[in-house]
Amino acid sequence: MQIRARARGGAVMSAHPPIVLPGADPHWPAGEVFNPAGAAPLVLVCEHASNRIPPGYADLGCGTLELARHIAVDIGAAALTRGLALHLDAPAVLCSTSRLFVDCNRAPFEDDWIAPVSDGTAIPGNAGLSAEERHARAALVFEPFHALVGETVAAKRRAGAAPLIVAVHSYAASLDGVSRPPVAVIWDQPEPAARVMAALRREVAPVGDNAPYDGRRLHGYTVERHARPFALRRLAIEVRQDLLGEDDGVAAWTRIVGDAIGCAI
Template sequence: MNNAPPLTGPGDPPLFKALNEGAERPLLLICDHASRAIPRSMDSLGLPEEVLERHIAYDIGAAQVTELLAHRLGVPALLAGYSRLLIDANRAPGDPMSVLEVSDGVSIPGNQDLSEADLTRREETFFEPYHNAVTNALAQLWRLGRAPALLSIHSFTPSLNGEDRQWDIGVLWNRDPRIALPLIEKLSAHEGLHVGDNEPYSGREIAYSLDLHGGAAGLANCAVEIRQDHLETPGGAARWAELLGDAFEEILAIDYLYKVEHF
């Protein structure tokens, strides 16, 4: 019997945040790396506060864009409640990138030499409730009659491992082009906007949440990655929510989005 105390307790944030739960428009927004929170019981994983403010702990600005876009479009959204340093919601459990001992050159004291039981507790505490909520939210939309679409919102650091990243926003997709291609077209119409097609990451390589909840079910899906220096102020987040909102108002009018298709 496992008598270990729970990892979360009174005063800790909820495991995920749900917005517009009763909304019926058939699009779900998710934000896997919305939060930098660590439960009190885990003592900040041994990290100083300034490290938890960096991109290794969460996707800076992504939560704000997700919330603003959900409000703009009138669609439901789910935001993970805890830091990716505990367990990454966008990696399969057991993946070497799921729980990192070192992230972007920073050693994570609380992630060293974890046992299988430690890893399982994190999966059961943080990972499973969030993904169960995504499954249930999509099912709720689907029961209304049309297959829903899925959009995952992330942000990326302007420089990683000494390499500058030139894109303003990237659209990530695997095999399903139904959202990605019109979104790339609409964003690219803005003069001076550098739009990445599966850059700076590829949806063919890193897309656990989209593949699990979207691709496997034949639901239209894609992700966006916004460069973090564009999201450092409320005005920056609002601008990107507006750009995405304008694009999705048109994309959501495309009928073939709401059919089950396996590519």
């Protein structure tokens, strides 16, 4: 079962009324909750699950090749997230829109929230945006998605749970010629990260420990908005995208990562 959120007047940035640009679809689904009745004290989030661009934006001037790259989507992360939701019996919130349109894991109005250049590639549809255009994207995708995350976390808390928040991502196999580990845990709390990493190391090596990103310095907007203010435990999982390209790979990593997360809930 899935619940889809749509941009509505009550689910936008409080300081600005909803704005939809001419030609855009006001009913664009900003996100989905997969396995909403999952009973585990856990909420999975996948902010970069999709490479879709809302109608009316001409794919931001990007071609098919650009929209298939990691700049547009965390390749394999959506399938992994859904697999984890079923493996662990947990709800998962997935964004339905490409990070190129608006990055739901970045703070509003920071430079990379709507990036005009991503990994050296110009994004024509993001160049020179007005404040009105930025607010329109917030109203269409960003705030409705975070409303879904917030309500999913709140439902767990109302039920008496203090859920573990896990963000699920994928990354390229190498960067600047340097190979990356098959899996990494990004954290700003020693626990539950230590237990998850210990479980992963029983299955694979090496395991990235706050590498290639350090969660103590930059953990992402979702955690800052939905976990840290409530003192909820949190971490992010990164899996190499080349390991998630086939169904067998997704199934294998669902078990490996799912069993590791299970050690912390």
